[in-house]
Amino acid sequence: MSAEAISDNHGHHDHAPSKKGFMYYLTTTNHKDIGKMYLLTALNFFIIGGLFAMFIRAELAEAGYQLLNHPFSVGPFTFSFSGEFFNQMTAMHATFMIFFAIIPAFIGLGNFFVPIMIGSPDMAFPRLNNWSFWILPFSGLLMLLSFFVPGGAPGAGWTSYPPLTSAAYSPGPGMDMWILGIHLAGASSILGSINFIVTTLNMRAPGMTLFKMPLFVWSMLVTAWLQLIATPVLAGAVTMLLTDRNFGTSFFNMAGGGDPVLYQHIFWFYSHPAVYIMILPGFGIISEVIATFSRKPLFGYITMVWAIIGIAVLGCLVWAHHMFTVGMDPRAQMMFMAMTFLIGVPTGIKVFNWLATMWEGVLEFTTSMKFAIAFVGLFTIGGLSGIVCAAAPVDYQIHDTYYVVAHIHYVFFAGSFLSIMAGVYYWFPKMFGRLMSEKMGSVHFWLTFIFMNVTFFPMHFLGLMGMPRRIPDYNPVFSDLNLLCSIGAFGLGATQILLIINAFWSAKHGKLAGSNPWGGHTLEWQVSSPPPEHNFEKIPVVK
């Protein structure tokens, strides 16, 4: 695919004021600013969610209670962390990483690059774009504030299963704040997805047919559809929870004829697709990065598109594989199990296509490419352990153990996080006009690679041996491996400081990037770095 970007300077001057203050960012409708703000927000919440994880790993470093149940004084006040506090940490770690770090990071990259990659001056609804962004930090803050209300933050897991989340067992307002936070984040996500769908379907430059769109745009389009279909269902589930808690309904209250298992069905109808909301954009990024740094066209473009669509469709039909132990009809378990296995087929196709793209290419190991290759290698582990989890009989043994924790971190860390890093190192020069330090990037990559495996790989063993998740203390036979996980986790957390230093230093002092530092072929590499206010002086024509 090639494009003609005609750049005759015809006195079309920048509308942006020279100094950008808070009011500018509050009111900006420029998709590039909004994209950057999404990324910055995601980074902040990633740090918060990461600190929660550090607390969890510190508590689990050894058998016995390390931080919990040890009163300590700060000035005149005496505090003691309780078991409930530990549960708040696990619940909020997942909540922040999922809703406020991974999803916004992908939306941020999408916001910045989808319009440019399809040759559009901006998103279809720029004001809506501003609005969907600004809801997000405040819904995150609302969640954070729940730590300071009586009863504290919700401590029933990010899944918030009733009856533990009912008024009787989670009496404080923290749970209601969580529900409202989910409502707001969900609204932001629904509005954003409408914007992505309309932009992609209506704003493409002449000649940019659907099957000429870069794979990242495809992945964002399919993700947006998933969000649009699934997020309202999550909103429904938590709304029912809210009315059960406050207005005397009995959707999930067995005493009133309701059923707690109903909540799980509705919740997972969103939350399984949510896994794909958090991985499909990563697939898109990896496809761009691997093709560029292998100096080859992407292998099997059409099958890659259909694989994404296939994963999304199948992904909406497998939710009850999270519920094999609730006592479901075995025939239903059979169906959910078989459908889940089938997702392995399109996922496998994607992995094979990436390998084929690298095959007989000329590979250049930039930091971005390193992250992308590590993604292919490690996400495969997460995919394969997913097959193990999906087998209902095996799941009776590993459900709600650390095996599941290991699996989901090979999906969200080796998958989502590594792909976000591949995308950030790849597109940073386009966003800020300067290259990130490759040296520091390389060190960041290698330390991340080592520590993430030290952290998450032993968790498979812990799970197989029978250690349940979400517990602050454990049978002492598990202590060696837990210590290893904790060491890895602290290393992994500390390593991310390199990313922050690299990003903020390079934005000011990095080498100038020029418009196409990597030799990429998609449209964003044909405009200057950073791109002009409306991306293209004239709408490009794609041949």
Added chain:
Amino acid sequence: MITRFVSLVAALMLAATQVAIATEMKFDGLAHPLGFQTPNSSVATTIAETYDFIFWITVVIGLLVEGVLLYAIFRFRRSSKRGVEKAKKFSHNTPLEIVWTIIPVIICLAITWKAYEALFYLKRMPEKGMTVEAIAYQFNWDFRYPDLGITGAEADKPHAELSSAGVERYVKDLVVPVGANIKMDVTAVDVLHAFFVPSMGVKVDAIPGRVNHVWFNAERPGDYIGQCAELCGGAHGEMFFNVKVLDKADWVKWVNTRRVESGLQPMPAAEIATVMGTTL
């Protein structure tokens, strides 16, 4: 230079970790360190076999993918001899694409068949067997034997292993006879819990307002730790129980001790055997 050094250190550390895991760590009571606990029931054995079948398939696929990936990294890297112009331009290979679609479908079918057989073995409750009720609540378990008219006893001393890290844990026993089908009726009175005994291969949610069923048939006497496996509140991690498997003579003795303690007449051994659905 830095990159080379860091990647070398990376490789060494990963290798060292693997060796440390494989050799240094000892797990008392686990014949399969780093794997499932030694199965002590046909249920757990069935699960372990299903797991092994799937595990080895995933290992083969995984090694294949990682092998090709590593080969590509070393073979196709850019170097002074391999400039950008050496990159091939192909982007399709229909026969290959058909092969790597069909083979995974066949593997999926194989795994589904294997898992299907196991699923229906585990989920079909045996006709003969003794019913035991497990009732979960924040934060403990009650065990009842409706056909024997007795309940489990309170724990009288802290559990040695589980209290070794400084927290005194009083852990109730779920006493069962060796070699009999134990049919568990599992429920909860307040929030969700889950009945989980790794060595028996059983896990099922305890849900208020519902009774869930699992079964197992313990093969060897001994003590086997079980635990709540569904987040249920602040002391969720404290909901241990101990499955005490007794040989048949001890079991009859235990049943009658409990009957006497509950003010009932001792039961003849033959009658206990009828309840168990086995012979003594």
